[in-house]
Amino acid sequence: MTMYAFTRSQNLFERAARVVPNGIYGPMSPAFLVPGHYPYFFQRGAGSHVWDVDGNEYIDYMCSYGPIVLGHCHPKVEAAVAAQQQAGNCFNGPGSAFVELAERLVDLTPFADWALFAKNGSDVVTWSLLVAREHTSRPKIVMADGTYHGTDAWCTPLTAGTTPADRAEILTFKYDDLADLQRVVAAHHEQIAGIIVTPFRHEAFHDQEMPGTGFHQGVRELCDAHGIVFILDDVRAGFRLHLGGSLEGLGVRPDIASYCKAIANGYPLSASVGREFLRPAAERVFLAGTFFMSAVPMVAALATLEELAASGAIQHMWHVGTLLGRGLEDQARAHGLPINVTGPPAIPFMSFADDPDFERNRWFCAACAARGVYFHPHHNWFLSAAHTEEDIARTLDVTDAAFRSVKEKWG
Amino acid sequence: MTMYAFTRSQNLFERAARVVPNGIYGPMSPAFLVPGHYPYFFQRGAGSHVWDVDGNEYIDYMCSYGPIVLGHCHPKVEAAVAAQQQAGNCFNGPGSAFVELAERLVDLTPFADWALFAKNGSDVVTWSLLVAREHTSRPKIVMADGTYHGTDAWCTPLTAGTTPADRAEILTFKYDDLADLQRVVAAHHEQIAGIIVTPFRHEAFHDQEMPGTGFHQGVRELCDAHGIVFILDDVRAGFRLHLGGSLEGLGVRPDIASYCKAIANGYPLSASVGREFLRPAAERVFLAGTFFMSAVPMVAALATLEELAASGAIQHMWHVGTLLGRGLEDQARAHGLPINVTGPPAIPFMSFADDPDFERNRWFCAACAARGVYFHPHHNWFLSAAHTEEDIARTLDVTDAAFRSVKEKWG
Numbered sequence: 001m002t003m004y005a006f007t008r009s010q011n012l013f014e015r016a017a018r019v020v021p022n023g024i025y026g027p028m029s030p031a032f033l034v035p036g037h038y039p040y041f042f043q044r045g046a047g048s049h050v051w052d053v054d055g056n057e058y059i060d061y062m063c064s065y066g067p068i069v070l071g072h073c074h075p076k077v078e079a080a081v082a083a084q085q086q087a088g089n090c091f092n093g094p095g096s097a098f099v100e101l102a103e104r105l106v107d108l109t110p111f112a113d114w115a116l117f118a119k120n121g122s123d124v125v126t127w128s129l130l131v132a133r134e135h136t137s138r139p140k141i142v143m144a145d146g147t148y149h150g151t152d153a154w155c156t157p158l159t160a161g162t163t164p165a166d167r168a169e170i171l172t173f174k175y176d177d178l179a180d181l182q183r184v185v186a187a188h189h190e191q192i193a194g195i196i197v198t199p200f201r202h203e204a205f206h207d208q209e210m211p212g213t214g215f216h217q218g219v220r221e222l223c224d225a226h227g228i229v230f231i232l233d234d235v236r237a238g239f240r241l242h243l244g245g246s247l248e249g250l251g252v253r254p255d256i257a258s259y260c261k262a263i264a265n266g267y268p269l270s271a272s273v274g275r276e277f278l279r280p281a282a283e284r285v286f287l288a289g290t291f292f293m294s295a296v297p298m299v300a301a302l303a304t305l306e307e308l309a310a311s312g313a314i315q316h317m318w319h320v321g322t323l324l325g326r327g328l329e330d331q332a333r334a335h336g337l338p339i340n341v342t343g344p345p346a347i348p349f350m351s352f353a354d355d356p357d358f359e360r361n362r363w364f365c366a367a368c369a370a371r372g373v374y375f376h377p378h379h380n381w382f383l384s385a386a387h388t389e390e391d392i393a394r395t396l397d398v399t400d401a402a403f404r405s406v407k408e409k410w411g
Numbered sequence: 412m413t414m415y416a417f418t419r420s421q422n423l424f425e426r427a428a429r430v431v432p433n434g435i436y437g438p439m440s441p442a443f444l445v446p447g448h449y450p451y452f453f454q455r456g457a458g459s460h461v462w463d464v465d466g467n468e469y470i471d472y473m474c475s476y477g478p479i480v481l482g483h484c485h486p487k488v489e490a491a492v493a494a495q496q497q498a499g500n501c502f503n504g505p506g507s508a509f510v511e512l513a514e515r516l517v518d519l520t521p522f523a524d525w526a527l528f529a530k531n532g533s534d535v536v537t538w539s540l541l542v543a544r545e546h547t548s549r550p551k552i553v554m555a556d557g558t559y560h561g562t563d564a565w566c567t568p569l570t571a572g573t574t575p576a577d578r579a580e581i582l583t584f585k586y587d588d589l590a591d592l593q594r595v596v597a598a599h600h601e602q603i604a605g606i607i608v609t610p611f612r613h614e615a616f617h618d619q620e621m622p623g624t625g626f627h628q629g630v631r632e633l634c635d636a637h638g639i640v641f642i643l644d645d646v647r648a649g650f651r652l653h654l655g656g657s658l659e660g661l662g663v664r665p666d667i668a669s670y671c672k673a674i675a676n677g678y679p680l681s682a683s684v685g686r687e688f689l690r691p692a693a694e695r696v697f698l699a700g701t702f703f704m705s706a707v708p709m710v711a712a713l714a715t716l717e718e719l720a721a722s723g724a725i726q727h728m729w730h731v732g733t734l735l736g737r738g739l740e741d742q743a744r745a746h747g748l749p750i751n752v753t754g755p756p757a758i759p760f761m762s763f764a765d766d767p768d769f770e771r772n773r774w775f776c777a778a779c780a781a782r783g784v785y786f787h788p789h790h791n792w793f794l795s796a797a798h799t800e801e802d803i804a805r806t807l808d809v810t811d812a813a814f815r816s817v818k819e820k821w822g
Binding site: 012015016019020021022024025026027028039040041042043044045046050052053060062064065066067068072073078081085086087088089090091092093094095096098099102103106113114115116118119120121122123126129130131133134139150151152153156157158160161162163165166168169235260261266267268279281282283284285286287288289290291292293294374 | 423426427430431432433435436437438439450451452453454455456457461463464471473475476477478479483484489492496497498499500501502503504505506507509510513514517524525526527529530531532533534537540541542544545550561562563564567568569571572573574576577579580646671672677678679690692693694695696697698699700701702703704705785
């Protein structure tokens with residue numbers, strides 16, 4: 001195997017560091033990756049493969065941190081986009097796709113009676129808190145301690161620049177601990193507008209955690225018992241577990257849910273869907289943004305949702321993700337390296353046991369990147385409908401070498 | 412003149428009203444327009460013209476609420492977009508355009524040493540408040556009473572769903588009233604992190620107000636005297652008054668400024684630019700969003716900024732906006748109708764005197780819409796580089812008929 005070099009990525013990063021705080025910010029920052037042994041800048045994608053600015057090709061297991069659910073440059077999505085783009089994108093009002101997409105989401109989502117759109121996951125997640133407050137005339141929101149719901153001040157994981165007032169109305173509980181949640185609700189229920197949860201725990205720098213049987217059902221019952229709004233943050237998981245919302249497979253239905261990432265196969269869009277009883281509050285809480293009605297992401301979403309349903313993409317992602325996870329587990333066992341593969345197969349993560357600072361994982365991911373497989377050492381991964389069994393087989397050739405390298409380095 | 416019908420817009424709106432709160436939300440809501448006499452849904456744009464879903468053609472004076480600064484589907488922007496889109500848009504990291512665009516903004520903006528990007532104006536405006544707080548270790552932000560800075564909870568004009576904590580650290584003063592600002596600063600300066608202002612007052616449902624000579628200079632001096640960060644919200648005005656920031660023509664330079672709307676001719680992008688002394692704080696305040704690094708809006712912004720500079724677009728918008736404003740004033744005088752044309756010529760607004768509920772203006776805008784000219788009765792308008800003298804002449808034919816209609820209705 002030829003080992004990759006990252007010269008252009010590094011040169012571009014040096015230029016970026018002069019004119020951008022941190023050079024690259026957020027989870028794509030080299031500080032979150034593998035400095036010096038990883039690509040930072042990309043130039044092309046097709047299906048399950050991406051190419052960095054040095055021309056190196058990768059099998060892509062991040063899918064742009066989630067959006068690329070059908071594969072890069074999916075022909076049906078791109079055809080819809082090209083047709084709309086020729087007519088224009090951003091107008092003085094929405095296009096007809098706005099109505100069709102809202103109707104489609106309401107059709108797809110058993111609990112939803114309405115939908116609306118914005119750009120970021122945070123736009124709709126934070127707005128849903130205000131809708132819950134407006135509906136209940138109560139101020140407090142309960143969230144799981146440490147859950148990532150975005151970088152708005154009420155929840156950003158790095159609190160620089162925030163003030164105590166930003167979290168004055170936030171209560172926390174331990175994820176997947178119903179007794180702890182019951183304790184918080186018992187103490188404050190007359191003040192609690194909403195409880196917000198993710199379908200499973202998928203924070204960076206942690207193994208993923210699937211909640212125990214009955215957790216989400218318990219949240220539902222607490223909400224019903226106390227007139228609290230059940231808010232689902234389905235930004236990261238949405239459209240990779242179930243097309244009707246990520247809790248649908250568990251038979252649990254929230255009152256309001258947020259989508260983003262995978263909804264339009266990489267085009268910028270987020271959505272909130274909710275029940276009829278929240279419509280009056282949703283009509284009173286103001287939401288506006290210059291690009292919220294733009295047509296291109298909406299036709300992309302319509303094409304994406306249609307293809308996801310028609311192609312059995314979710315089952316496919318489950319299948320290839322399972323092949324990947326089992327392959328990694330078998331190889332690690334053969335190398336005598338204890339690992340944890342966590343999360344649902346379409347959104348997996350792998351970590352090494354006894355690797356609290358993720359040093360082994362960074363080494364492993366760097367070894368994979370140098371050989372054409374793009375993983376992330378601290379953040380969960382994503383499969384797409386474009387990943388093939390051949391991709392997985394080629395990937396496992398690379399990971400075998402990477403495990404060997406970890407074994408040689410750390411024993 | 413054939414009068415337009417809006418049948419398809421109305422039918423689509425009826426469908427939307429079933430599945431979207433308010434049918435259409437934000438300033439594009441029919442509640443903010445002219446119910447029944449106005450197009451709500453659009454299908455195409457080219458240059459200074461747009462077509463609604465009924466096939467009616469308009470000369471467009473809203474430019475999608477600002478973004479379309481070069482005209483719809485500008486060939487140079489679309490060519491850059493098409494080339495990037497073929498390669499992909501949303502990857503695991505930025506493309507080279509990210510670095511080129513940050514370098515370009517730093518070059519264009521005399522006070523800026525760095526830049527970064529997000530999707531909405533609110534993303535960067537609200538983030539800049541946190542940067543000011545992080546830099547100063549002070550909690551409070553001073554804003555002008557009633558100024559629109561977006562729909563985040565600290566500033567949304569409709570407060571449904573917000574809590575007192577959301578504004579616990581916000582102080583207000585009267586825009587363009589330095590004595591009032593001095594009073595607020597004198598009382599709280601040890602607690603004040605930043606003062607945020609817009610280049611001029613451009614709130615909906617108000618005439619626009621150009622600040623008096625010395626206002627922004629006074630803000631600058633107060634900030635310097637008390638170690639307060641001068642935050643410019645240039646989201647709406649940016650790139651229509653000056654390419655180096657909208658206060659550059661006044662010789663005033665803020666410490667940090669936010670751009671959005673016009674930066675990429677309709678592609679979704681916002682940016683923050685700031686001074687070197689704020690870089691450490693900017694590096695500590697976390698900012699992340701799934702689509703923040705997407706390449707298509709960045710190549711669109713590079714093409715837009717290049718064309719704005721090369722074509723003398725700002726002078727052109729000034730020229731055609733002045734022709735429009737003077738034409739409206741002359742016609743209104745001839746009809747014996749007192750009006751106010753306010754704001755800079757590239758971002759004008761027209762209202763009728765003695766029309767506190769904007770009834771005359773809604774009638775006027777409906778009369779124009781029915782004849783192929785798209786104005787807004789409550790929100791400022793926008794010119795683009797694509798508006799021609801012929802557009803203005805055709806527009807003034809229409810407005811003459813619309814003024815006559817107002818005169819007949821109200822005398």
